[in-house]
Amino acid sequence: MTFRRDEELENPFPLGGNSRREITKFGAVDVSSAIISITVNAKLNAISEARIVIDGKSSVISRLDFASQITVEQVVGENSRIVFTGFAVEAKVSGGRIEAVCTAIPEFSERRVSPMATVGVPATEMIYTLAKGGGLGDEQLEIHGIEELPTEVFEIIAPVEGMQIDKSVRVGEVTFAGREFLNLEGMPEANSAAEFSEFSCYAVTYATSSLLLSAETLALQEIDLSLAWLTVRSRYSVAPLPGGRIGGWERASMFVAPRRGPFVYVRGLRTKRRWLRVPEQEVQLTKLEPTSKHLDLTHPSLSRIIPLNIRQALIAAARASREKDSITRVTALWEAIEFYVGKTSVPDIFSKADRRAIRRALPEFSDQHKTKRLEMLLGDLNNPPLFVKFRRRVSLDGAPVSQSDVDLLAKLRKVRNDVVHGRSPVEPDVHEVNQGVAIVSRILVFTVGKLGNLGKGV
Structure with missing residues (x-):
């Protein structure tokens, strides 16, 4: 592995190369075993860059997400330090290898400076x-x-x-x-x-x-x-407004x-x-080139048998990609997940015998409202939470989703729930929102691919 740095930077590890190792992670996924070479260019007055060459035949690449934050940690004995933190801006495939071109602060080139x-x-x-x-x-x-x-x-x-x-x-x-x-x-x-x-x-x-x-x-x-x-x-x-005043109307x-x-x-x-x-410093959009540079984006093909809920999930996920406000993006993202989950069923936790036993053990209330409320809750005993159905749906579709992916989506879910329930949410990190959109997009691409395979068999 090669590390190229500005000569003015002090090397904190003056030991020989034999005792040194690097740990490279894409998000929470350790891809060190698949790394062929790393070149880090860190300068005092410039944004750090890195080129990471990965073995395309390694099994670890199925869990590698190019949209996630990348860290390269250098370890010597009991000492360690982060030598690069950033994001991939491009991944090129050639000869069974993947070369990821990375930069520490991609936002500086991605955003358009406002007049x-x-x-x-x-x-x-x-x-x-x-x-x-x-x-x-x-x-x-x-x-x-x-x-x-x-x-x-x-x-x-x-x-x-x-x-x-x-x-x-x-x-x-x-x-x-x-x-x-x-x-x-x-x-x-x-x-x-x-x-x-x-x-x-x-x-x-x-x-x-x-x-x-x-x-x-x-x-x-x-x-x-x-x-x-x-x-x-x-x-x-x-006609009547709140408070009783009569108001006019026109179509x-x-x-x-x-x-x-x-x-x-x-x-x-x-x-x-x-x-x-101009207050909004928009992301510098690039043109889509599906016939040349972005040819891979036409695979898998978009099936003609996509159900309505998946269609709406795709539209909501696209909106989560385009919106400027982070909270609006998070709510659109979870709208996409809810559409995606749809009517996914999960095996019942409580059997009929369990439910009968619970009903027999319930006290009798003279207040019919309490009785109806209890009956309603009993009816929901086997109605699983959204996350349970989400995990089930992902498993059925075969999309690669890690625990760290689920943890991030749960964090964004809390932002959405805080907004819905009138609490002041913590402003979501833009990188985490981007990663959340990438995770849901990955799931939807696998779902569309599966639907396409089903269509071929019809």
Whole structure:
């Protein structure tokens, strides 16, 4: 195995190569036995890269997931250290070998930098913003001076499409108004400023923070909530409103969909630091080339006998891939799993004799509601949890799913359940969401492949 590093880096293991070994993992899967060679290029002022050559005939590759995080650990005696952590960006197959090309921070090349005009924004805050936009989490960042920025109230203005007003109106924490709220004095002349000023309606709200990015995030959540409320409220079609007031209605209201425009203007009321930018730093999408570079994507073939629940699972999984918001992606991911599981049956845990014995042991209640509730619970004794049916379905379809895969999906399930039950969820890690989508995609590909084989036998 070959390790190439910048000469300035100190080698903590000056021992001979005979006593050294490397442990390479893709996620939780140890693939060390299948490694032919590893080349790590670590430089002080550049993103680390690695090339890992794998024996394509090794049995371990059936458990190797290229979307998972890759770690290379060097061990000498009782000492060890991580020499590379990152993700594969490409896997090339040639002569029975698989060469994985890896980089430590793929987000920097995957994300498109948003257009931005700034006034008075400190360099430390700009570095922080660009790093966060590149996909780095706070735990990966240590920017000196960022904690010294003052806390203040920020005014946030975003254009709104699909809404027309003749005077200001407040909805929740957001005021919708015309151009009278705009004050771009001192902003650099730019195409984005001209485009930003061309809208007829704007959403205005305020947030308190020490960072423009944090204030922007909080404010855009409030704006999106207000727009969602107006969209839902427009579909209310019963004359009496909550509280008894009689409201009018027109059919055209069923087809309105106000939405936030592509720009946001954030201004600190104390420091006057501000920016005008496109807030979403989208992933840099690449073109699909199914006739050349991505020829493998046409296998297995898409069967004509795919049942409705699998069709919907594919559509939901695709939505989990495309959405920008991590929580929205997680809910779509679990929608895909629920469709996939469908009507999967699991052997009963409680026999008829068991259920009869339980019923005989139950106390008698004069309250019929209690009795009916108990009967309902008894009826669900053999209704297994979703995860049990999921495991059963995966086993029947033959998809390779490890315990670490299940653990990750369970972690994402908790995020989904926290949202559904009104608890504040922990913001899911973008890499974990991507890995969850990869796991479900793997399962669905095996399912489609199995359906295709069934179709051939018809």
